[in-house]
Amino acid sequence: MTLYIDHKPYEIPSGKNLLETCLTLGFDVPYFCWHPAMGSVGACRQCAVKLYKDENDQKGRLVMSCMEPVANNQYISVNDPEAKEFRSTVIEWLMTNHPHDCAVCDEGGSCHLQDMTVMTGHNYRRFRFKKRTHQNQYLGPFLNHEMNRCIQCYRCVRFYKDYAGGKDLDVFASRSNVYFGRAEDGVLENEFSGNLAEVCPTGVFTDKTLKQHYTRKWDLTMAPSICQHCSIGCNTIAGERYGTLRMIANRYHGEVNGYFLCDRGRFGYEFVNTRERIRKPVIRQQVVDRQAVLTEVSALLKNTNVIGIGSPRASLQANFTLKALVGDQNFYHGVSDNEHDLAELAIRILGEGSVRTPSTREVEDADAIFILGEDITNTAPILALAVRQAVRQQPSEAAAQIHVPLWNDAAMRGIVQDKKGPLYIASLHTTKLDELATTTYHATPDDIARLGMAVAHAIDNESPEVESISEDIEVLARQIAQALSAAKKPVIISGAGCQSDVLMKAAANIAGALHKKNTETGLVFTMLECNSLGLAMMGGHRLNAAFNAVLNGHADTVIVLENDLYRHGHAADIDAFLNACKHVVVLDHSVHATTARAEVVIPAGTFAESDGILVNNEGRAQRFFQVYEATDVIQESWRWLLNIGCSAGNKRMNAWKNYEDVTNAMAIEEALLKGIETISPPPGFRLAGQRIPREPHRYSGRTAMNANKNVSEPRPPEDPDSPLSYTMEGYRGQPPSSMIPFFWSPGWNSVQAVNKYQQEIGASLRGGDPGIRLLNPVAGKIVEYFKGIPEAFRPMEDHLWVMPVYHIFGSEELSARSPSVAERIEAPYILVHLDDALNLQLQDGDLLTLHIGTHTYSLPVRITTEIPHGVAGVPYGFEGIPYAELPEWATTRPSTATYIPTPQPRHIKT
Numbered sequence: 090m091t092l093y094i095d096h097k098p099y100e101i102p103s104g105k106n107l108l109e110t111c112l113t114l115g116f117d118v119p120y121f122c123w124h125p126a127m128g129s130v131g132a133c134r135q136c137a138v139k140l141y142k143d144e145n146d147q148k149g150r151l152v153m154s155c156m157e158p159v160a161n162n163q164y165i166s167v168n169d170p171e172a173k174e175f176r177s178t179v180i181e182w183l184m185t186n187h188p189h190d191c192a193v194c195d196e197g198g199s200c201h202l203q204d205m206t207v208m209t210g211h212n213y214r215r216f217r218f219k220k221r222t223h224q225n226q227y228l229g230p231f232l233n234h235e236m237n238r239c240i241q242c243y244r245c246v247r248f249y250k251d252y253a254g255g256k257d258l259d260v261f262a263s264r265s266n267v268y269f270g271r272a273e274d275g276v277l278e279n280e281f282s283g284n285l286a287e288v289c290p291t292g293v294f295t296d297k298t299l300k301q302h303y304t305r306k307w308d309l310t311m312a313p314s315i316c317q318h319c320s321i322g323c324n325t326i327a328g329e330r331y332g333t334l335r336m337i338a339n340r341y342h343g344e345v346n347g348y349f350l351c352d353r354g355r356f357g358y359e360f361v362n363t364r365e366r367i368r369k370p371v372i373r374q375q376v377v378d379r380q381a382v383l384t385e386v387s388a389l390l391k392n393t394n395v396i397g398i399g400s401p402r403a404s405l406q407a408n409f410t411l412k413a414l415v416g417d418q419n420f421y422h423g424v425s426d427n428e429h430d431l432a433e434l435a436i437r438i439l440g441e442g443s444v445r446t447p448s449t450r451e452v453e454d455a456d457a458i459f460i461l462g463e464d465i466t467n468t469a470p471i472l473a474l475a476v477r478q479a480v481r482q483q484p485s486e487a488a489a490q491i492h493v494p495l496w497n498d499a500a501m502r503g504i505v506q507d508k509k510g511p512l513y514i515a516s517l518h519t520t521k522l523d524e525l526a527t528t529t530y531h532a533t534p535d536d537i538a539r540l541g542m543a544v545a546h547a548i549d550n551e552s553p554e555v556e557s558i559s560e561d562i563e564v565l566a567r568q569i570a571q572a573l574s575a576a577k578k579p580v581i582i583s584g585a586g587c588q589s590d591v592l593m594k595a596a597a598n599i600a601g602a603l604h605k606k607n608t609e610t611g612l613v614f615t616m617l618e619c620n621s622l623g624l625a626m627m628g629g630h631r632l633n634a635a636f637n638a639v640l641n642g643h644a645d646t647v648i649v650l651e652n653d654l655y656r657h658g659h660a661a662d663i664d665a666f667l668n669a670c671k672h673v674v675v676l677d678h679s680v681h682a683t684t685a686r687a688e689v690v691i692p693a694g695t696f697a698e699s700d701g702i703l704v705n706n707e708g709r710a711q712r713f714f715q716v717y718e719a720t721d722v723i724q725e726s727w728r729w730l731l732n733i734g735c736s737a738g739n740k741r742m743n744a745w746k747n748y749e750d751v752t753n754a755m756a757i758e759e760a761l762l763k764g765i766e767t768i769s770p771p772p773g774f775r776l777a778g779q780r781i782p783r784e785p786h787r788y789s790g791r792t793a794m795n796a797n798k799n800v801s802e803p804r805p806p807e808d809p810d811s812p813l814s815y816t817m818e819g820y821r822g823q824p825p826s827s828m829i830p831f832f833w834s835p836g837w838n839s840v841q842a843v844n845k846y847q848q849e850i851g852a853s854l855r856g857g858d859p860g861i862r863l864l865n866p867v868a869g870k871i872v873e874y875f876k877g878i879p880e881a882f883r884p885m886e887d888h889l890w891v892m893p894v895y896h897i898f899g900s901e902e903l904s905a906r907s908p909s910v911a912e913r914i915e916a917p918y919i920l921v922h923l924d925d926a927l928n929l930q931l932q933d934g935d936l937l938t939l940h941i942g943t944h945t946y947s948l949p950v951r952i953t954t955e956i957p958h959g960v961a962g963v964p965y966g967f968e969g970i971p972y973a974e975l976p977e978w979a980t981t982r983p984s985t986a987t988y989i990p991t992p993q994p995r996h997i998k999t
């Protein structure tokens with residue numbers, strides 16, 4: 090297709106609108122209401138261009154470029170004087186009520202409205218009257234509200250309500266008073282609310298956590314990072330000033346997270362700055378220096394039998410160096426045996442099977458989805474956002490038939506109305522996605538697995554048949570099988586959340602049965618932590634084997650890496666294990682129950698102070714970069730372990746000097762991690778002989794910021810591990826996609842500058858999206874079905890079958906330590922069915938005591954009819970709820986005790 094812009098021809102793809110095509114071609118066309126992920130509604134009138142009938146038309150007409158599809162041999166002008174004047178007038182009228190408060194606005198300097206104002210050339214305000222003002226609202230701990238800055242582009246409500254499914258933000262209007270907010274003050278409930286800070290082109294919605302320690306975004310030292318708070322591995326930009334982490338923003342990735350993050354990922358970063366950080370080495374409750382701790386631990390390595398326990402929240406590099414330090418035979422995975430087995434099962438199914446795991450972006454294109462067991466809004470939020478888009482967009486075929494393109498959002502909504510694509514959800518209890526589901530089924534994991542096996546059998550009768558299945562489940566199985574079989578791109582989603590292997594096997598059977606007929610079938614497994622798969626790919630023994638090694642006298646010293654073992658095993662077992670260890674060494678950045686038991690505590694860097702690689706739930710290995718050099722003696726776990734290895738004379742480790750050496754050794758030694766050294770360029774990589782700056786060229790104050798200590802400007806640290814510099818000097822063009830510390834382009838100071846980094850608007854970053862996929866299906870592999878079918882669930886008298894219930898806020902260890910997230914954590918509870926509550930003569934809020942093995946949980950009950958009878962749900966990972974290997978039977982009795990949460994240690998005893 091050829092498009093003529095201001096008389097010059099351009100070859101362009103079809104199916105887009107003029108605005109995104111112009112932006113892809115590098116033209117600066119201003120816009121507000123259009124958003125690459127949400128499409129066009131033509132509300133703001135800012136993107137006008139001139140459209141001509143043909144090459145002879147001299148007059149043309151103004152069109153909104155976001156609403157006009159491209160056509161072959163189309164003639165337009167961006168620079169036509171009438172179009173330019175129109176755009177400038179639009180800005181002028183949008184600005185009539187906009188306050189002159191850029192200097193005190195958190196958005197100032199990174200504001201799309203400022204950029205567009207400058208771009209259109211509007212620079213003199215003629216409006217001389219009183220401006221309209223609004224009351225601002227309290228919206229909770231994540232977002233600040235300043236409604237006077239609103240330009241009525243409607244992006245916020247379109248994102249919050251239409252895209253993310255939120256219910257409590259809307260537009261309220263009375264004549265010229267259009268108001269975007271809640272019906273009344275209160276916490277914004279949607280899990281993706283933080284995106285409003287990036288979606289809103291002005292300073293109406295801004296990051297409240299940044300406001301607590303505000304700095305202009307151009308004054309941040311930034312690095313590309315990876316979210317550490319679930320297994321999806323969203324790409325983030327992390328920003329620091331004065332040694333504290335100030336902000337997490339989205340880092341566009343065409344396959345993983347697109348333009349968005351969830352609130353756990355955006356606001357969970359504050360644990361980095363808390364007082365619970367470990368900042369000094371401690372030996373037997375005495376603060377010591379760096380050399381003392383190296384001497385102590387290397388002596389332990391020489392004189393005692395040492396084992397190492399790894400971590401699903403530590404990087405590959407950290408786990409690998411621990412393994413190298415203690416020896417392959419002495420390395421154990423720091424997760425429960427069940428979690429270990431589930432991660433290995435996922436690797437086996439996705440890496441040795443026939444079905445491909447799709448990226449989150451590919452899930453958005455699914456035309457039928459079946460979720461088994463997983464509450465993805467709470468365990469893998471961005472995946473839930475993708476499912477939402479798939480379900481919303483799937484009925485769009487009707488729109489395609491009448492030639493309405495997907496980007497024409499307003500027309501699409503009119504055609505699609507409330508129709509939804511097929512989505513089947515089988516879960517323990519209600520999930521937020523239920524409102525979109527074709528059918529929901531609430532059952533135990535075993536019953537869901539039986540349904541799943543029946544679906545697989547209905548698709549392919551070579552897969553095992555489920556005996557004695559009830560008629561209604563048989564009907565449901567056939568209905569799901571039919572919808573999945575009719576789809577072009579069906580996706581099956583399950584995961585480790587229910588801690589059930591049969592559930593994952595049932596999901597694999599359905600995907601396998603579909604794959605025989607349709608190779609576009611996708612299978613997604615979510616994992617419990619950010620590097621669960623990476624740890625499992627490394628090889629190592631189970632946690633119980635570590636306990637036995639010590640209890641049987643084969644080892645007497647343990648080095649625990651970034652792991653609170655009390656989150657992965659029964660307290661009594663961990664106590665017995667730690668009591669039996671003569672020496673306990675823990676490397677971590679934050680205090681917890683395991684650091685409280687350690688003889689030696691070593692201060693590790695958080696993700697912000699570290700380089701490393703994580704492997705996400707699709708097997709994509711992704712690198713995060715150090716944002717700033719840590720203060721005191723804090724350094725990455727892998728560097729500590731390397732230093733210890735060298736002090737102890739470990740020959741293998743002696744040859745490794747930096748991140749690159751460790752990563753190269755790992756790529757050679759670990760069969761499943763081949764190629765990870767290619768994820769990002771080596772530290773010696775330079776562009777035009779220069780490093781890539783972590784700081785924008787507008788970074789200010791560096792000669793003065795430490796003047797209270799020393800008036801001469803300190804030399805910036807050198808980064809031995811990456812081609813990034815800690816300064817504002819360096820290469821100013823676009824770096825390789827894996828190393829983009831921030832998005833900026835001349836005239837584009839807001840997050841919208843990302844347009845300039847994409848191959849096409851909304852597609853991959855230039856040079857390809859970062860990371861490499863380590864798990865790929867085996868070509869031509871014959872589908873093999875899992876055989877074992879579990880028994881149907883039967884309630885047991887005087888017992889409840891206890892299942893974990895996940896929460897976006899509270900279930901994940903690190904984000905729960907961030908003050909803003911902590912504010913959103915619900916009080917602990919036990920979820921029970923109404924019939925069980927009646928049997929136990931309980932009312933909402935009464936205390937119920939559950940006994941699981943040696944554990945006793947006394948918590949207030951929450952009564953529901955949306956959980957199977959005979960089952961109880963307990964929040965997973967909440968502070969004060971001790972770990973139990975769930976699901977498990979519990980005996981029950983109402984309690985007269987008062988619920989008192991067990992506090993976590995908040996500091997190291999010295």
Ligand code: SF4
Pocket residue numbers: 238239240241242243244245246269288289290291293294
């Ligand atoms: S609040 Fe922001 S996103 Fe919403 S309409 Fe106003 S300017 Fe647009």
Ligand code: SF4
Pocket residue numbers: 316317318319320321322323346350351352353354355469470471472
């Ligand atoms: S979905 Fe997961 S990885 Fe993505 S931002 Fe949220 S917590 Fe982080």
Ligand code: FES
Pocket residue numbers: 119120121122123130131132133134135136137153154155156
């Ligand atoms: S961006 Fe085209 S009308 Fe708003």
